[in-house]
Amino acid sequence: MTQFFRKFTTNPKNDILSGITVSLAMIPEVVAFAFVAQIDPLMALSGAFIIGLIAAIFGGRPGLISGAAGAVAVIFVTMIADGHTKGLLFDQPVDNMGFFYLMACVILMGIIQILAGVFKLGRFVRLIPHSVMLGFVNGLAIVIFWAQVKMFTHKSLVVSTDGVKEYVSTYMEGAELYLMLGLVFLTMTIMTILPKITKKIPAALTAILVTTFIAIGFNLDVSTVGSYIIEGGGTGLKGEFPTPNLELWQNLPINWDTLNFILPYAFLAASVGLIESLMTMNLVDELTDTRGNGDQECIAQGAGNIMSGLFGGTGGCGMIGQTVININAGGRGRLSGIVMALTLLTFILFTDKLIEQVPIAALVGVMFMMVIETFAWSSFRIIKKIPKSDAFVLIIVSAVTVIFDLAIAVFVGVIISALAFAWENAKRIRARKRMREDGTKVYEIWGPLFFGSITAFNQKFDPKNDPQNVEIDFVESRISDHSALEAIFNLVEKYEAEGKSIKLKHLSEDCKLLMYKASPKFREVIVEAVDDPRYHLAANPEEFPKPLSEYKFK
DSSP states (O other), X not given: OHHHHHTTOSOHHHHHHHHHHHXXXXXXXXXXXXXXXXXXXXXHHHHHHHHHHHHHHHOSSTTOOEEOOHHHHTTHHHHHHHHHHHHHTSXXXXXXXXXXXXXXXXXXXXXXXXXXXXXXGGGGGGGSOHHHHHHHHHXXXXXXXXXXXXXXXXXXXXXOTXXXXXXXXXXXXXXXXXXXXXXXXXXXXXXXXXXXXXXXXXXXXXXXXXHHHHHHHTTOOOOBHHHHHHXXXXXXXXXXXXXXXXXXXXXXXXXXXXHHHHHHHHHHHHHHHHHHHHHHHHHHHHHHTOOOOHHHHHHHHHHHHHHHHHTTOOOOEEOHHHHHHHHHTTOOSHHHXXXXXXXXXXXXXXXXXXXXXXXXXXXXXXXXXXHHHHSOTHHHHHTTTSOHHHHHHHHHHHHHHHHSOHHHHHHHHHHHHHHHHHHHHHTTOEEEXXXXXXXXXXXXXXXXXXGGGHHHHHTTOOTTTSOSEEEEEEEEEEEOSHHHHHHHHHHHHHHHHTTOEEEEEOOOHHHHHHHHHHOTTHHHXXXXXXXXXXXXXXXXXXXXXXXXXXXXXX
C-alpha cells in the first residue's frame, strides 16, 4: 500500500495543501473563462474536475495542473453561437444546439490529442527555442495579469431597444475600489512574509483564509466568488456529480455535416491545448529540474477531454498559472493534481455556500503574486546580451500571445527562429581551393549544405575556367536535404558539359546513400576513399585498445 501511494506523491502534506490552494484559485478563473465562452459556469467547473483528475493520474508530468483553460475556451465562442443558429434551422428545431456541438467538439479534440501522443508528436516541443519559451511565459503572465485587472469591475445586464441582451462591465470606484485594493495588498503581503517565517504551511492558502475571515468577521461589503458568478448570469456554485450526457446523442445529428462543422474548431483547440500543456510541462521541468513525458501528457490530455465531453463538460488543457501556484506551494507529485480535482468537486457538491463567501480580492492577490513569480524578469537583463534574432523572437512572441493567442505566438516564434537559424548557417559555407602537383584542383568544403546555403555554394565554383580534373572534398561538410543533392547534381552536369572530370570525396555513409538513391550517376563520381569519415561512440583507449568494430556489444 505504501508503494502504491509513493507513485502519486513523496510529500503528502505539501501535495494536499497545495492542491486545496490551487482549487480555490481555479474557481474564479474557470468561471471567467465560462463567461467568455458564454457557457454555464458549472459546465466549465465539471470539465476542470474531469480533465484535472485524469491528467493528474495518467499525465506525463507530476505537479502539472490541468483544467478548463481560457486559451481553449475562446476558440469555442463562435462555434457555440453558430451551433445555436444551426439548431434552430433543423426540421425539428433544437434550442441551445451549440452546447451539444461543443461537447462533440471536445470529444473530437480529445481524439486528436490522443493520436498526437500515439504518433509521438509530443517530442516536437523540444524544437521550441528558449527565446520562444521566455516570450510565452512573459506573454501569458501579462494575459493573466490583465484578466485579474478585469476582476475590479461589476457586470450589469443591459437590454437594448431591439431586445438584445448584453453584459456591460464598469470599474469599481471610491471606497469599494480602495477596500478591494487593500485586501489584495494584504493577501500579497502575507504571501511575501509568511515563507520567511515558516514554510510548513502554504502561504497562498493561508493568505486566502486570513483575508476571507477578515472580510466575513468585519462584514465587509466586497465582491465575492458568489456575487461574481451571479453578476455574470450564473446561479451559484451548487451542482451535481457529473454523469454521462445522454442528450448529446439524442440531439446531435451524427453525419458528415456535423463533422465538417466541428473539425476545424476541434483541431485548433487540440493544437492550442497541447502547445500550452507541453510548454507548461517544460516550465515545470525547469522549475523542478526533472523531466516529463510529452507523449504521455498528450494521451492523458486527450483522454481527459473525451471524458469531459461525454459527461457534459468543456475542453481544457494544462494551466500555467495554477501550475506555478502548485509548484510554489510545494506540490510535486500527482497527488496535488488529484486533490485539486477532488476538492473542486467537493466545493461544487457540498461547500458551495462557504466558497461563495471567499473575497475575489484574496484570489486576485494570489494570482498577482503568481504573475510576479512567473514573469521572466531576467529577460530585461539578457535582452541586450543575446543575439538580436532571439531578442526579436522574445518580444514578438510576448506581443502575439497578448494580442492574439498562444498557438499563433508559438508558431510565429518557431518560424522566425527557424528562418534566423537557416540564414546564419547559410553564411557558414566555405570553400578552400588548392592545386595538386598533378594539376587537379581541390575544393575543400566547410559547413552544412542545405537549401539556405545553395546559392553561396554554387558561387564557389568556376566550371569554365577550372582545370581538366576537379575534386570536391566534403570531409568538413554535410549534405542535409534534397536541395543540396540537386545542387551537387547540377554542378556535376556543368563540369561534364565542359568535358571535365569531377570527383566527390569524403562523403559520410548516409550522404552517399542519399545520393545513390537520387541518381545512379553519382556512383561514377563518388570516390570511395580509404580515409572516408566514420562516426563511432567516443571510447576510452585504455578500455578499448582495439577498433570498436572488432568488439561485439550486447
